[in-house]
Amino acid sequence: MPVPDRYSYAFNGTVLRGSSFRQEIVLHCKTQGLVPVPDALPSVAWRAGLDTNPLDVNDPEQLEWLELLVWPSEHARLARLRIAMDLVSKEKFHLEKGDLHADDLDRPCARAPKDATLVVFHSAVLSCTLDQERRDSFARRVGDLADLWVSNESPMLFSEFGGELAGERPGSDFLLALNGSPIAWAGPHGTHVAWIDSAETPSLTDRDRGGGLH
Numbered sequence: 335m336p337v338p339d340r341y342s343y344a345f346n347g348t349v350l351r352g353s354s355f356r357q358e359i360v361l362h363c364k365t366q367g368l369v370p371v372p373d374a375l376p377s378v379a380w381r382a383g384l385d386t387n388p389l390d391v392n393d394p395e396q397l398e399w400l401e402l403l404v405w406p407s408e409h410a411r412l413a414r415l416r417i418a419m420d421l422v423s424k425e426k427f428h429l430e431k432g433d434l435h436a437d438d439l440d441r442p443c444a445r446a447p448k449d450a451t452l453v454v455f456h457s458a459v460l461s462c463t464l465d466q467e468r469r470d471s472f473a474r475r476v477g478d479l480a481d482l483w484v485s486n487e488s489p490m491l492f493s494e495f496g497g498e499l500a501g502e503r504p505g506s507d508f509l510l511a512l513n514g515s516p517i518a519w520a521g522p523h524g525t526h527v528a529w530i531d532s533a534e535t536p537s538l539t540d541r542d543r544g545g546g547l548h
Contacts, residue, residue: 339378340421345371357417367529369518379450382428382442386463391423434464434472443479454479457486458508458522466493477514485511486520504528 340354344362389396404412432438446452454476460469470493476483489496489509496509507519517533
């Protein structure tokens with residue numbers, strides 16, 4: 335999701351428009367509790383991606399492979415994917431091959447503008463790439479590198495946080511955490527988010543110029 339500011343979001347039906355002048359993608363999300371729904375999307379000064387197998391959206395064969403990963407009955411999802419790939423194909427951002435090892439993570443973070451808020455975001459990735467020791471090492475390292483670390487993963491993946499909340503997990507929801515502090519339960523595909531009562535509500539007023547790593 336390298337261009338989140340280009341999409342539009344409907345929170346409980348109220349649409350927050352993205353900055354794309356091309357076709358629109360609207361992602362729908364139902365909220366529960368004190369979710370700090372923003373009234374504007376952040377301005378992204380720089381963006382980058384890190385992937386073990388980065389794909390080129392300008393390569394027809396790689397685009398066809400991505401489309402084949404969508405279940406045959408998911409017509410709306412396929413249409414949304416095609417629009418998203420079209421949007422990404424017109425964007426300029428740094429994408430490189432790498433894992434979440436310290437050296438691989440350090441490289442793109444070092445490229446970020448020094449005057450931007452560096453945000454590192456990942457969702458549904460750590461259980462596929464790292465063992466427990468390396469996940470914990472990643473958590474310690476990313477905390478030093480990023481101004482904001484946003485993780486959306488299973489609550490059982492980290493030693494330092496999340497495990498104590500596993501018994502409260504609604505179904506198969508992921509645990510959304512900010513800088514290693516759990517703040518909400520979220521649907522794996524972002525269709526809903528429920529704020530954790532004890533979580534602090536982060537300030538969103540000064541996040542107007544950020545650099546993101548996904």
